[in-house]
Amino acid sequence: MVEAALPEIGPDASLLLVDDDEPFLRRLAKAMEKRGFVVETAGSVADGKTAALARPPAYAVVDLRLEDGNGLDVVEALREKRPDSRVVVLTGYGAIATAVAAVKIGATDYLSKPADAKDITDALLASDDAMPPPPENPMSADRVRWEHIQRVYELCDRNVSETARRLNMHRRTLQRILAKRSPK
Structure with a gap:
């Protein structure tokens, strides 16, 4: 390339x-x-x-x-x-x-x-009149979701209960997501 x-x-x-x-x-x-x-x-x-x-x-x-x-x-x-x-x-x-x-x-x-x-x-x-091109390799929806969860988790100082509360999800569900590898 x-x-x-x-x-x-x-x-x-x-x-x-x-x-x-x-x-x-x-x-x-x-x-x-x-x-x-x-x-x-x-x-x-x-x-x-x-x-x-x-x-x-x-x-x-x-x-x-x-x-x-x-x-x-x-x-x-x-x-x-x-x-x-x-x-x-x-x-x-x-x-x-x-x-x-x-x-x-x-x-x-x-x-x-x-x-x-x-x-x-x-x-x-970029020049002021140029439109940016669309991304060549956009992230999958699963990856975007995982990135958001990780960001909130870090903002909550890696506190699972607080992160689950802010994301409006069950704590055990969040623990399962955090235990997995990041999606592609």
């Missing part, structure tokens, strides 16, 4: 990544550095705002829900300092209302997790 040429990043390749999922943040930072970005990471709204105000990047990828608040606060801070920056908002809780709110305050695009580095790069570098 021949990989298509990457879109042009431009003279300023600074990229701020804001996410409280540390393993995801490390993987994404590494992948974006390989694509030519100069990456700075932050794990909270406070750290993200500090970085955005001190060194406003040309590009940013911000998680919507962070442990200490809303990622849209980082987007607003960045827009105040650098209105030309291209910002992609990521979330594991995709909803039309939050997508509209993100775009209203200046986000360039809005992607649901899990998004890979290619999807994020395409969103960051």
Whole structure:
């Protein structure tokens, strides 16, 4: 398979990544550095705002829900300092209302997790009038369900009872799902 040429990043390749999922943040930072970005990471709204105000990047990828608040606060801070920056908002809780709110305050695009580095790069570098292509290999419904359950499980600090309550399912059913491997 021949990989298509990457879109042009431009003279300023600074990229701020804001996410409280540390393993995801490390993987994404590494992948974006390989694509030519100069990456700075932050794990909270406070750290993200500090970085955005001190060194406003040309590009940013911000998680919507962070442990200490809303990622849209980082987007607003960045827009105040650098209105030309291209910002992609990521979330594991995709909803039309939050997508509209993100775009209203200046986000360039809005992607649901899990998004890979290619999807994020395409969103960051897309021209404003270009429509993104549909995903080449979309996840199965079983995989999407499993990813959502895992995310809620992690947000509940791996507490099975609390996760089952939030997902409105029986605790034993959840335990069986968690004991299985992830679907393809």
